Amino acid sequence: MSFVAQKRLTLFDWVNYSLLSLFSLLCIFPFLYVFSVSFTDPEVYVPLRFYLFPEKWSLASYSYILSTNSFLNALKSTTFITVVGTVLNLVVSFSLAYALTKKGMPGRGMMMGFIVFTLVFSAGIVPNYLLVKELGLLNSYWALIWPVLTNAWSLIIIKSFLESLPSELEDAARIDGCSDLAVFLRIVIPLSMPAIAAFTLFFAVTHWNTYFNALIYLSDSKKWTLQVLVKTLVIDTDIAGMAGAGGDEKSVPQETIRMASIVLAMAPILVVYPFLQKHFAKGVMLGSVKG
Amino acid sequence: MDKAAISAAPRPAVRPQGYWPRLGRRLLQYRTMYVLALPGILYFLLFKLAPLWGLLLAFQNFNPYLGFFGSEWVGLAHFEALFTDRNFYMMLRNTFAINLFGLVFMFPLPIILALMLNEVRHEAFKRINQSIVYLPHFLSWVVVASMTFFLLSTDVGIVNKLVGEAGFPRISFLSEPDYFWGMITAQTMWKEAGWGTIIFLAAMAGVDPQRYEAAVVDGANRWRQIWHITLPAIRPTIIILLILRLGQMADVGFEQMLLMMNPLVMQVAEVFDTYAYTQGILRGQISTGVTVGMFKGVVGFVLVVGSNYIVKKMGQEGIY
Incomplete structure (x- = not known):
């Protein structure tokens, strides 16, 4: 039994890895949203728009x-x-x-x-x-x-x-x-x-x-x-x-x-x-x- | 007589005889331990034992101005009032419903997640996912509730924005009674499901890798390995956690409810703890608050002790 062979991703692995990634994404999404908005410059802030990173960084809110x-x-x-x-x-x-x-x-x-x-x-x-x-x-x-x-x-x-x-x-x-x-x-x-x-x-x-x-x-x-x-x-x-x-x-x-x-x-x-x-x-x- | 014989003889009895002297000697022997235990024991006496005395207020019409000795004793009147109150059955239903949602949707999720994580062959991928899904466990309910508002509320919720952009009417997740139990459960799942995998992953780590290798030789695919090796390995853990979970059927996450509650969802959100808080502390109906709290405490006690008894009967470690 070689573990090297098992490292080749099968369909099972792809589905598993995708579902896990999806769950992790759900876990981390609220953090990303809150972080991104909190560091956004209030000047350019548009309510309810999702950016992974702020359009324009600013520490103004902090x-x-x-x-x-x-x-x-x-x-x-x-x-x-x-x-x-x-x-x-x-x-x-x-x-x-x-x-x-x-x-x-x-x-x-x-x-x-x-x-x-x-x-x-x-x-x-x-x-x-x-x-x-x-x-x-x-x-x-x-x-x-x-x-x-x-x-x-x-x-x-x-x-x-x-x-x-x-x-x-x-x-x-x-x-x-x-x-x-x-x-x-x-x-x-x-x-x-x-x-x-x-x-x-x-x-x-x-x-x-x-x-x-x-x-x-x-x-x-x-x-x-x-x-x-x-x-x-x-x-x-x-x-x-x-x-x-x-x-x-x-x-x-x-x-x-x-x-x-x-x-x-x-x-x-x-x-x-x-x-x-x-x-x-x-x-x-x-x-x-x-x- | 020679000296050697005397010195070899047992030393004269300095040990006190009798129960009380012996007890006194042992108390003296453990004096340092009593000093070490003292602050903690005082804490338990003052903050855990003394409040039990407050339970007597459930049998009074307690009036803070008249005090404990001046207040009128009313026997079981507050319990009668509680059991004939329509709110009581509403709270009972809410407690049961929220726990049932938890059992059906939340309980299996950590098991499924743990099985999925256990199948990951790339250590780095597994570690990253674990780090992410454990994180929400450490956040306060205030932070979780605040994030929920920015995701789900109708005015500032980004999810509702996306729903709106997709051409659907906005959904009032937070103020619509029909969605409340589901929303609370989803919140708990987000916060605790990842963390809940730890105990199952530990049980899975105890499985001898040779068993999987043998199964592969026998032609078992991944599903069969999970079904015949991994699941049986964690079955005792699942059963124990399920029984202990049933012992907590009287409990609903109190801070969570308090934060997510609003006037529009009161009928589905009010539970015994929140009612005890609003009646007893906010409205000054002290005896009512104590009665509700005591009812919940006694039911919870019976359930926890009962479930723990069953787990111990099975020869496993309970919660105590």
């Missing part, structure tokens, strides 16, 4: 957006939530997951049971909202950080990852007189770098993309995150027009500006995408070998 206070504020707050939230997610999740790998620890079963319970039952939107309100976190960025400090799904995957590490190193370090904390910090954490990379990306993407929590917890428009701002910019103006709700025509942003805001809302994700793809795919498989 420089306009990045000069508005609302956008800069949203960018700053979203960055703050993403960075601080991700660091806290990692510290809390890996610490708890490591403790949960210790089979002899009294109370471990109860903790695991409760964590798994939260995976299948939640009090719902309203009780969670009331809690955040009672804690005085409304209109605070911490309302987007504390309620999602860790989660059952991540803990279970991280725990199974930590359990798969060879225990000999830990034992050896203990014999050499390392304290439990030193073992965790100097042995377990360095060995966990693949999982830390995957979960850094996972937590960061989740924070960056969060919409609903930002919507309900941050009612003050000065505190809006990027996703809420982009939604208001792109969708609400559209809905307002559609439902016939009157609005100031001049306040409706031009298409190129709205498209540029979409691009900016996904820009960091596109930048780290090569890493995302690799580590996330591994993360998915980490999940499938959990115990």
Whole structure:
């Protein structure tokens, strides 16, 4: 059986390759359209015309957006939530997951049971909202950080990852007189770098993309995150027009500006995408070998 | 007595005897672990356990000014009101319909895509396609919904422009109730189908290449290789994912619905979560919101636990 012979494309291959290309094209078409319009010079922009590349390149839409206070504020707050939230997610999740790998620890079963319970039952939107309100976190960025400090799904995957590490190193370090904390910090954490990379990306993407929590917890428009701002910019103006709700025509942003805001809302994700793809795919498989 | 015998004897019992002293010693032994676990455990107690107490509000006419202790207890009145409300059956139908669309159209797509990718003989072509179809998974629903508007809306949608140029009347994809479930499903397919291939591709990668070679020797063409080797290899994965998917029949992508919903499609778009949000948070009907959320939570709980039980009965790994 020579694989060289199989490289000759048969009809089967042609059909397969064409269908796959078609699906990929469907996946990438919206990106191309939004990119192309967002980089088009507003002067030459004609609504509803598709160009693979802008007729005339311009950064005018981007420089306009990045000069508005609302956008800069949203960018700053979203960055703050993403960075601080991700660091806290990692510290809390890996610490708890490591403790949960210790089979002899009294109370471990109860903790695991409760964590798994939260995976299948939640009090719902309203009780969670009331809690955040009672804690005085409304209109605070911490309302987007504390309620999602860790989660059952991540803990279970991280725990199974930590359990798969060879225990000999830990034992050896203990014999050499390392304290439990030193073992965790100097042995377990360095060995966990693949999982830390995957979960850094996972937590960061989740924070960056969060919409609903930002919507309900941050009612003050000065505190809006990027996703809420982009939604208001792109969708609400559209809905307002559609439902016939009157609005100031001049306040409706031009298409190129709205498209540029979409691009900016996904820009960091596109930048780290090569890493995302690799580590996330591994993360998915980490999940499938959990115990 | 010689010294050697004494030193070789078991050390005197420093180990405390009895249950409580032994427990105390173990608690002390694991003290670092408790410190490490503490922030996470506090999180679960405060943000996951404490809100469960809020479920009691479903049995009250909760008034924020009177507080929990001042509000009137009404028993199951809110549940009765919910089950006799016409909106309840509308939400039930919408939840079921959207999930059914998902099962019929979305569920098979990652399997088909994975089979197609698995047949690609050129590694570079395969990698490029994978990179492209995984990408939408990482976008926020806000970005996906925004792109959808620029593609499908009647005024700024490029697809509608093309439809118009082809001589057809423009289609109100986003405001026509008849198209809503299909549009939501198509959106999910665009975002998640590519990503969904990963688990199937991994299962396919586990197949011994010699089996394909043997099949070719036996005269099997590509279709027969797929049918007799690849598909059987991923059959357990398909069955497990299907059962787990059935366990999520009470769930509808909440952010997605919230973003795609508008007054014109309310009758087909309202689901339990969106109703709990509008009633409980926007309109201040806290007890109604809690009741709806609790109903959905309990149904979801039964479905997930049930499907997980079946998967475990089959000797496979469930979600927990």
